[in-house]
Amino acid sequence: MSTSQMLKGVLEGCLLAVIGMGETYGYEMVEKLGEHGLTMVSEGSIYPVLLRLQKEGYVMTVTRPSPNGPRRKYYRLTEAGEAELAAFKQRWDVLAEAVGQLMKGSGGHETISKK
Amino acid sequence: MKLSAKSEEFLANLRMYLMTSGKSEREIDEVADELRDHLQELESRGESIDNITGGSPKRYMQSLEEEMADDRAGWFKYLPAFILSFAAFSAMGPAIRGEFELNVVQLIGFPAVASLTVFLYWLLFRRMAGGSWSNRKLFGMGAGLSVLTIVLFVAVLLVGSLLMEPFYSASSTGNVIVILLSATAFAASAAMLRSWILVFIPMALFLPEWLIRHSAMEEETKLIVSSFVPFLAVAVVIGLVLAFERRKASKA
Numbered sequence: 430m431s432t433s434q435m436l437k438g439v440l441e442g443c444l445l446a447v448i449g450m451g452e453t454y455g456y457e458m459v460e461k462l463g464e465h466g467l468t469m470v471s472e473g474s475i476y477p478v479l480l481r482l483q484k485e486g487y488v489m490t491v492t493r494p495s496p497n498g499p500r501r502k503y504y505r506l507t508e509a510g511e512a513e514l515a516a517f518k519q520r521w522d523v524l525a526e527a528v529g530q531l532m533k534g535s536g537g538h539e540t541i542s543k544k
Numbered sequence: 545m546k547l548s549a550k551s552e553e554f555l556a557n558l559r560m561y562l563m564t565s566g567k568s569e570r571e572i573d574e575v576a577d578e579l580r581d582h583l584q585e586l587e588s589r590g591e592s593i594d595n596i597t598g599g600s601p602k603r604y605m606q607s608l609e610e611e612m613a614d615d616r617a618g619w620f621k622y623l624p625a626f627i628l629s630f631a632a633f634s635a636m637g638p639a640i641r642g643e644f645e646l647n648v649v650q651l652i653g654f655p656a657v658a659s660l661t662v663f664l665y666w667l668l669f670r671r672m673a674g675g676s677w678s679n680r681k682l683f684g685m686g687a688g689l690s691v692l693t694i695v696l697f698v699a700v701l702l703v704g705s706l707l708m709e710p711f712y713s714a715s716s717t718g719n720v721i722v723i724l725l726s727a728t729a730f731a732a733s734a735a736m737l738r739s740w741i742l743v744f745i746p747m748a749l750f751l752p753e754w755l756i757r758h759s760a761m762e763e764e765t766k767l768i769v770s771s772f773v774p775f776l777a778v779a780v781v782i783g784l785v786l787a788f789e790r791r792k793a794s795k796a
Contacts, residue, residue, distance in 0.1 A: 454578075454581070455578055455581065455582050456581065456582045456585040456586075459582075471595070471596065471597060471598025471599075471604070472582070472586075472595045472596055473579070473582075473595070473596035473597055473598065473604055474598065474604075474607070476575065476578065476579065476608060477607045477608050477610065477611045478611075480575070480608065480611035480612060481611050484611070484613070492574075492577075495581060498584075499577060499580050499581050499584065500577050500581075501577075501578075501581050502574065502577070502578050502581075
Protein backbone atom coordinates (compact mmCIF):
# COMPACT_ATOMS: atom_id res chain seq x y z
CA MET A 430 0.00 0.00 0.00
CA SER A 431 1.43 3.40 -1.00
CA THR A 432 1.64 6.36 1.37
CA SER A 433 -0.81 8.18 -0.88
CA GLN A 434 -3.40 5.43 -0.40
CA MET A 435 -2.86 5.33 3.36
CA LEU A 436 -3.26 9.10 3.51
CA LYS A 437 -6.73 8.83 1.95
CA GLY A 438 -8.21 7.45 5.16
CA VAL A 439 -6.86 10.24 7.34
CA LEU A 440 -7.03 13.10 4.82
CA GLU A 441 -10.02 14.67 6.58
CA GLY A 442 -8.08 14.97 9.85
CA CYS A 443 -4.93 16.21 8.07
CA LEU A 444 -6.91 18.93 6.28
CA LEU A 445 -8.52 20.01 9.55
CA ALA A 446 -5.01 20.29 11.01
CA VAL A 447 -3.73 22.31 8.03
CA ILE A 448 -6.73 24.66 8.12
CA GLY A 449 -6.29 24.90 11.90
CA MET A 450 -2.86 26.50 11.31
CA GLY A 451 -4.56 29.55 9.79
CA GLU A 452 -6.77 30.63 6.89
CA THR A 453 -5.74 28.86 3.70
CA TYR A 454 -6.90 27.78 0.21
CA GLY A 455 -6.88 24.56 -1.84
CA TYR A 456 -3.52 24.68 -3.58
CA GLU A 457 -1.76 25.99 -0.47
CA MET A 458 -3.17 23.07 1.56
CA VAL A 459 -1.57 20.62 -0.87
CA GLU A 460 1.74 22.50 -0.54
CA LYS A 461 1.54 22.47 3.26
CA LEU A 462 0.76 18.74 3.30
CA GLY A 463 3.77 18.27 1.00
CA GLU A 464 6.03 20.24 3.37
CA HIS A 465 5.12 17.69 6.03
CA GLY A 466 6.05 14.85 3.70
CA LEU A 467 2.45 14.01 2.78
CA THR A 468 2.25 13.83 -1.01
CA MET A 469 -0.72 12.66 -3.03
CA VAL A 470 -1.05 11.07 -6.45
CA SER A 471 -4.24 13.03 -7.01
CA GLU A 472 -4.14 16.50 -5.49
CA GLY A 473 -7.76 16.96 -6.50
CA SER A 474 -8.84 14.45 -3.85
CA ILE A 475 -8.78 17.25 -1.24
CA TYR A 476 -11.80 18.95 -2.85
CA PRO A 477 -14.43 16.25 -2.22
CA VAL A 478 -13.16 16.14 1.37
CA LEU A 479 -13.36 19.94 1.67
CA LEU A 480 -16.95 19.78 0.42
CA ARG A 481 -17.72 17.23 3.13
CA LEU A 482 -16.05 19.36 5.84
CA GLN A 483 -18.15 22.29 4.71
CA LYS A 484 -21.34 20.22 4.73
CA GLU A 485 -20.60 19.00 8.25
CA GLY A 486 -20.06 22.58 9.42
CA TYR A 487 -16.39 22.08 10.37
CA VAL A 488 -15.13 24.85 8.11
CA MET A 489 -16.39 28.22 6.88
CA THR A 490 -15.31 29.84 3.66
CA VAL A 491 -14.85 33.29 2.18
CA THR A 492 -14.21 34.06 -1.47
CA ARG A 493 -11.80 36.85 -2.39
CA PRO A 494 -9.92 37.76 -5.58
CA SER A 495 -6.50 36.06 -5.75
CA PRO A 496 -3.27 37.84 -6.77
CA ASN A 497 -3.28 36.12 -10.19
CA GLY A 498 -6.87 36.87 -11.13
CA PRO A 499 -9.66 34.38 -10.45
CA ARG A 500 -11.65 34.27 -7.23
CA ARG A 501 -10.14 32.16 -4.52
CA LYS A 502 -11.94 30.33 -1.73
CA TYR A 503 -10.31 30.58 1.71
CA TYR A 504 -11.09 28.13 4.53
CA ARG A 505 -11.16 28.63 8.30
CA LEU A 506 -12.13 26.24 11.10
CA THR A 507 -15.44 26.75 12.92
CA GLU A 508 -15.84 25.90 16.60
CA ALA A 509 -17.24 22.52 15.59
CA GLY A 510 -14.16 22.10 13.39
CA GLU A 511 -11.80 22.85 16.30
CA ALA A 512 -13.64 20.25 18.41
CA GLU A 513 -13.49 17.67 15.60
CA LEU A 514 -9.75 18.34 15.14
CA ALA A 515 -9.15 17.74 18.88
CA ALA A 516 -11.20 14.53 18.72
CA PHE A 517 -9.28 13.41 15.62
CA LYS A 518 -5.96 14.02 17.38
CA GLN A 519 -7.07 11.78 20.25
CA ARG A 520 -8.22 9.01 17.93
CA TRP A 521 -5.01 9.33 15.93
CA ASP A 522 -2.81 9.07 19.03
CA VAL A 523 -4.56 5.86 20.08
CA LEU A 524 -4.31 4.42 16.56
CA ALA A 525 -0.67 5.47 16.02
CA GLU A 526 0.29 4.00 19.39
CA ALA A 527 -1.50 0.73 18.65
CA VAL A 528 -0.12 0.40 15.11
CA GLY A 529 3.36 1.30 16.41
CA GLN A 530 3.17 -1.45 19.04
CA LEU A 531 1.93 -3.96 16.49
CA MET A 532 4.70 -3.13 14.01
CA LYS A 533 7.39 -3.48 16.67
CA GLY A 534 5.88 -6.80 17.76
CA SER A 535 5.58 -8.21 14.24
CA GLY A 536 9.18 -7.21 13.42
CA GLY A 537 10.44 -9.09 16.53
CA HIS A 538 8.33 -12.13 15.72
CA GLU A 539 9.75 -12.33 12.22
CA THR A 540 13.36 -12.34 13.47
CA ILE A 541 12.54 -15.09 15.97
CA SER A 542 10.90 -17.28 13.33
CA LYS A 543 13.90 -16.81 11.05
CA LYS A 544 16.16 -18.21 13.71
CA MET B 545 -3.32 33.57 -17.10
CA LYS B 546 -4.95 31.28 -19.64
CA LEU B 547 -5.39 27.60 -18.94
CA SER B 548 -4.40 24.86 -21.38
CA ALA B 549 -7.09 23.53 -23.71
CA LYS B 550 -7.10 20.21 -21.83
CA SER B 551 -7.81 21.94 -18.53
CA GLU B 552 -10.53 24.14 -20.01
CA GLU B 553 -12.13 21.05 -21.52
CA PHE B 554 -12.01 19.28 -18.17
CA LEU B 555 -13.69 22.23 -16.41
CA ALA B 556 -16.42 22.42 -19.07
CA ASN B 557 -17.03 18.67 -18.84
CA LEU B 558 -17.12 18.83 -15.06
CA ARG B 559 -19.77 21.56 -15.16
CA MET B 560 -21.83 19.58 -17.64
CA TYR B 561 -21.52 16.38 -15.59
CA LEU B 562 -22.57 18.04 -12.34
CA MET B 563 -25.41 19.91 -14.06
CA THR B 564 -26.80 16.70 -15.51
CA SER B 565 -26.77 15.14 -12.06
CA GLY B 566 -28.92 18.02 -10.76
CA LYS B 567 -26.41 19.72 -8.46
CA SER B 568 -26.87 23.27 -7.23
CA GLU B 569 -25.61 25.87 -9.71
CA ARG B 570 -23.97 27.93 -6.98
CA GLU B 571 -22.02 24.94 -5.71
CA ILE B 572 -20.97 23.97 -9.25
CA ASP B 573 -19.63 27.50 -9.80
CA GLU B 574 -17.73 27.39 -6.53
CA VAL B 575 -16.08 24.04 -7.23
CA ALA B 576 -15.23 25.01 -10.81
CA ASP B 577 -13.65 28.30 -9.66
CA GLU B 578 -11.66 26.51 -7.00
CA LEU B 579 -10.33 23.95 -9.47
CA ARG B 580 -9.55 26.69 -12.01
CA ASP B 581 -7.42 28.43 -9.37
CA HIS B 582 -5.64 25.16 -8.53
CA LEU B 583 -5.05 24.34 -12.22
CA GLN B 584 -3.53 27.77 -12.82
CA GLU B 585 -1.08 27.21 -9.98
CA LEU B 586 -0.25 23.75 -11.34
CA GLU B 587 0.23 24.92 -14.91
CA SER B 588 2.36 27.90 -13.91
CA ARG B 589 4.70 25.28 -12.42
CA GLY B 590 4.59 23.20 -15.56
CA GLU B 591 2.53 20.37 -14.07
CA SER B 592 -0.50 18.75 -15.68
CA ILE B 593 -4.15 18.25 -14.87
CA ASP B 594 -3.52 14.56 -14.09
CA ASN B 595 -2.28 15.79 -10.71
CA ILE B 596 -5.87 16.81 -9.99
CA THR B 597 -7.79 13.89 -11.41
CA GLY B 598 -5.32 11.12 -10.67
CA GLY B 599 -5.60 10.11 -14.34
CA SER B 600 -9.35 9.36 -14.40
CA PRO B 601 -11.50 12.47 -14.91
CA LYS B 602 -14.68 10.42 -14.70
CA ARG B 603 -13.86 8.87 -11.33
CA TYR B 604 -12.81 12.27 -10.04
CA MET B 605 -16.08 13.87 -11.18
CA GLN B 606 -17.99 11.09 -9.41
CA SER B 607 -16.09 11.71 -6.16
CA LEU B 608 -17.17 15.38 -6.26
CA GLU B 609 -20.71 14.42 -7.24
CA GLU B 610 -21.07 12.23 -4.15
CA GLU B 611 -20.24 15.09 -1.81
CA MET B 612 -22.38 17.77 -3.42
CA ALA B 613 -25.92 18.72 -2.49
CA ASP B 614 -28.74 17.89 -4.93
CA ASP B 615 -30.80 20.78 -6.19
CA ARG B 616 -33.26 19.20 -8.63
CA ALA B 617 -35.90 21.80 -7.71
CA GLY B 618 -33.48 24.51 -8.82
CA TRP B 619 -33.30 22.95 -12.27
CA PHE B 620 -37.06 22.39 -12.51
CA LYS B 621 -37.51 26.14 -12.57
CA TYR B 622 -36.40 25.95 -16.21
CA LEU B 623 -39.26 23.63 -17.10
CA PRO B 624 -41.95 26.29 -17.71
CA ALA B 625 -39.58 28.22 -19.97
CA PHE B 626 -38.80 25.03 -21.88
CA ILE B 627 -42.47 24.09 -22.33
CA LEU B 628 -43.40 27.63 -23.41
CA SER B 629 -40.63 27.98 -25.97
CA PHE B 630 -41.20 24.47 -27.28
CA ALA B 631 -44.90 25.16 -27.82
CA ALA B 632 -44.09 28.50 -29.45
CA PHE B 633 -41.52 26.93 -31.78
CA SER B 634 -44.03 24.35 -32.99
CA ALA B 635 -46.89 26.84 -33.37
CA MET B 636 -45.24 29.86 -34.95
CA GLY B 637 -44.15 28.36 -38.28
CA PRO B 638 -47.60 27.06 -39.31
CA ALA B 639 -49.26 30.25 -38.04
CA ILE B 640 -46.98 32.39 -40.24
CA ARG B 641 -47.89 30.22 -43.22
CA GLY B 642 -51.55 30.71 -42.24
CA GLU B 643 -51.99 26.99 -41.58
CA PHE B 644 -52.20 26.68 -37.81
CA GLU B 645 -54.20 23.59 -36.88
CA LEU B 646 -54.55 21.33 -33.90
CA ASN B 647 -55.19 17.60 -34.00
CA VAL B 648 -55.09 14.92 -31.34
CA VAL B 649 -52.02 13.05 -32.66
CA GLN B 650 -49.92 16.20 -32.60
CA LEU B 651 -51.28 17.36 -29.27
CA ILE B 652 -50.11 14.12 -27.64
CA GLY B 653 -47.22 13.33 -29.99
CA PHE B 654 -45.27 16.60 -29.75
CA PRO B 655 -45.01 16.66 -25.94
CA ALA B 656 -44.10 12.95 -25.97
CA VAL B 657 -41.38 13.46 -28.58
CA ALA B 658 -40.16 16.56 -26.73
CA SER B 659 -39.84 14.64 -23.44
CA LEU B 660 -38.02 11.80 -25.18
CA THR B 661 -35.67 14.29 -26.86
CA VAL B 662 -34.89 16.02 -23.56
CA PHE B 663 -34.11 12.66 -21.98
CA LEU B 664 -31.85 11.59 -24.85
CA TYR B 665 -29.97 14.91 -24.83
CA TRP B 666 -29.55 14.62 -21.06
CA LEU B 667 -28.11 11.14 -21.56
CA LEU B 668 -25.82 12.39 -24.35
CA PHE B 669 -24.48 15.31 -22.29
CA ARG B 670 -23.92 13.11 -19.27
CA ARG B 671 -22.05 10.41 -21.20
CA MET B 672 -20.10 13.03 -23.10
CA ALA B 673 -19.01 14.91 -19.96
CA GLY B 674 -17.88 11.80 -18.13
CA GLY B 675 -16.37 10.01 -21.09
CA SER B 676 -13.84 12.47 -22.61
CA TRP B 677 -15.05 11.59 -26.12
CA SER B 678 -13.12 12.20 -29.30
CA ASN B 679 -14.42 15.01 -31.51
CA ARG B 680 -15.43 12.45 -34.09
CA LYS B 681 -17.58 10.45 -31.68
CA LEU B 682 -19.05 13.66 -30.25
CA PHE B 683 -19.97 14.94 -33.70
CA GLY B 684 -21.38 11.56 -34.73
CA MET B 685 -23.56 11.18 -31.65
CA GLY B 686 -24.72 14.83 -31.75
CA ALA B 687 -25.58 14.67 -35.43
CA GLY B 688 -27.32 11.30 -34.99
CA LEU B 689 -29.47 12.60 -32.19
CA SER B 690 -30.37 15.80 -34.08
CA VAL B 691 -31.45 13.75 -37.09
CA LEU B 692 -33.47 11.40 -34.89
CA THR B 693 -35.22 14.36 -33.27
CA ILE B 694 -36.15 15.89 -36.63
CA VAL B 695 -37.36 12.52 -37.97
CA LEU B 696 -39.58 12.00 -34.91
CA PHE B 697 -41.07 15.49 -35.17
CA VAL B 698 -41.74 15.15 -38.88
CA ALA B 699 -43.29 11.72 -38.30
CA VAL B 700 -45.73 13.14 -35.74
CA LEU B 701 -46.50 16.04 -38.06
CA LEU B 702 -47.15 13.78 -41.07
CA VAL B 703 -49.14 11.13 -39.22
CA GLY B 704 -51.19 13.87 -37.58
CA SER B 705 -52.01 15.79 -40.73
CA LEU B 706 -52.48 12.80 -43.03
CA LEU B 707 -54.53 10.55 -40.78
CA MET B 708 -56.43 12.91 -38.53
CA GLU B 709 -58.97 15.65 -39.04
CA PRO B 710 -57.93 18.75 -37.07
CA PHE B 711 -60.32 19.70 -34.28
CA TYR B 712 -59.27 23.30 -34.69
CA SER B 713 -58.19 25.25 -37.80
CA ALA B 714 -57.24 28.85 -37.20
CA SER B 715 -58.87 31.66 -39.18
CA SER B 716 -56.59 34.46 -40.41
CA THR B 717 -57.26 36.37 -37.16
CA GLY B 718 -56.61 33.13 -35.27
CA ASN B 719 -53.23 32.78 -36.97
CA VAL B 720 -52.26 36.35 -36.05
CA ILE B 721 -53.24 35.66 -32.45
CA VAL B 722 -51.13 32.47 -32.42
CA ILE B 723 -48.16 34.46 -33.81
CA LEU B 724 -48.54 37.10 -31.10
CA LEU B 725 -48.96 34.48 -28.37
CA SER B 726 -45.85 32.62 -29.58
CA ALA B 727 -43.82 35.85 -29.63
CA THR B 728 -44.96 36.58 -26.07
CA ALA B 729 -44.02 33.02 -25.05
CA PHE B 730 -40.50 33.49 -26.47
CA ALA B 731 -40.08 36.81 -24.67
CA ALA B 732 -41.37 35.29 -21.41
CA SER B 733 -38.99 32.29 -21.58
CA ALA B 734 -36.08 34.57 -22.47
CA ALA B 735 -36.89 36.67 -19.40
CA MET B 736 -37.17 33.54 -17.21
CA LEU B 737 -33.82 32.19 -18.39
CA ARG B 738 -32.24 35.67 -18.63
CA SER B 739 -30.94 34.72 -22.05
CA TRP B 740 -31.65 36.80 -25.14
CA ILE B 741 -30.79 33.96 -27.45
CA LEU B 742 -34.35 32.67 -27.01
CA VAL B 743 -35.58 35.87 -28.63
CA PHE B 744 -32.90 36.16 -31.33
CA ILE B 745 -33.13 32.58 -32.66
CA PRO B 746 -36.92 32.61 -33.21
CA MET B 747 -36.58 36.07 -34.75
CA ALA B 748 -33.91 34.78 -37.14
CA LEU B 749 -35.98 31.71 -37.92
CA PHE B 750 -39.42 33.27 -38.34
CA LEU B 751 -39.00 36.95 -39.21
CA PRO B 752 -37.40 36.31 -42.64
CA GLU B 753 -40.16 33.81 -43.44
CA TRP B 754 -42.83 36.32 -42.52
CA LEU B 755 -41.14 39.11 -44.53
CA ILE B 756 -40.69 36.86 -47.58
CA ARG B 757 -44.36 35.82 -47.47
CA HIS B 758 -45.47 39.43 -47.41
CA SER B 759 -43.03 40.60 -50.10
CA ALA B 760 -43.80 41.17 -53.78
CA MET B 761 -41.64 38.25 -54.97
CA GLU B 762 -43.01 35.53 -57.22
CA GLU B 763 -44.35 32.43 -55.48
CA GLU B 764 -41.56 30.21 -56.76
CA THR B 765 -38.84 32.66 -55.69
CA LYS B 766 -40.51 32.95 -52.27
CA LEU B 767 -40.42 29.19 -51.89
CA ILE B 768 -36.74 28.95 -52.80
CA VAL B 769 -35.64 31.95 -50.73
CA SER B 770 -37.61 30.89 -47.66
CA SER B 771 -36.05 27.42 -47.80
CA PHE B 772 -32.59 28.68 -46.89
CA VAL B 773 -32.70 32.29 -45.62
CA PRO B 774 -34.06 31.40 -42.13
CA PHE B 775 -31.30 28.82 -41.58
CA LEU B 776 -28.68 31.27 -42.77
CA ALA B 777 -30.06 33.86 -40.35
CA VAL B 778 -29.95 31.37 -37.46
CA ALA B 779 -26.34 30.50 -38.31
CA VAL B 780 -25.45 34.21 -38.32
CA VAL B 781 -27.16 34.73 -34.94
CA ILE B 782 -25.36 31.76 -33.37
CA GLY B 783 -22.05 33.00 -34.82
CA LEU B 784 -22.61 36.49 -33.40
CA VAL B 785 -23.58 35.11 -29.98
CA LEU B 786 -20.47 32.90 -29.86
CA ALA B 787 -18.24 35.82 -30.91
CA PHE B 788 -19.85 38.02 -28.27
CA GLU B 789 -19.37 35.36 -25.55
CA ARG B 790 -15.74 34.89 -26.57
CA ARG B 791 -15.09 38.62 -26.35
CA LYS B 792 -16.77 38.76 -22.96
CA ALA B 793 -14.68 35.79 -21.77
CA SER B 794 -11.41 37.29 -22.99
CA LYS B 795 -12.18 40.57 -21.23
CA ALA B 796 -12.99 38.82 -17.93
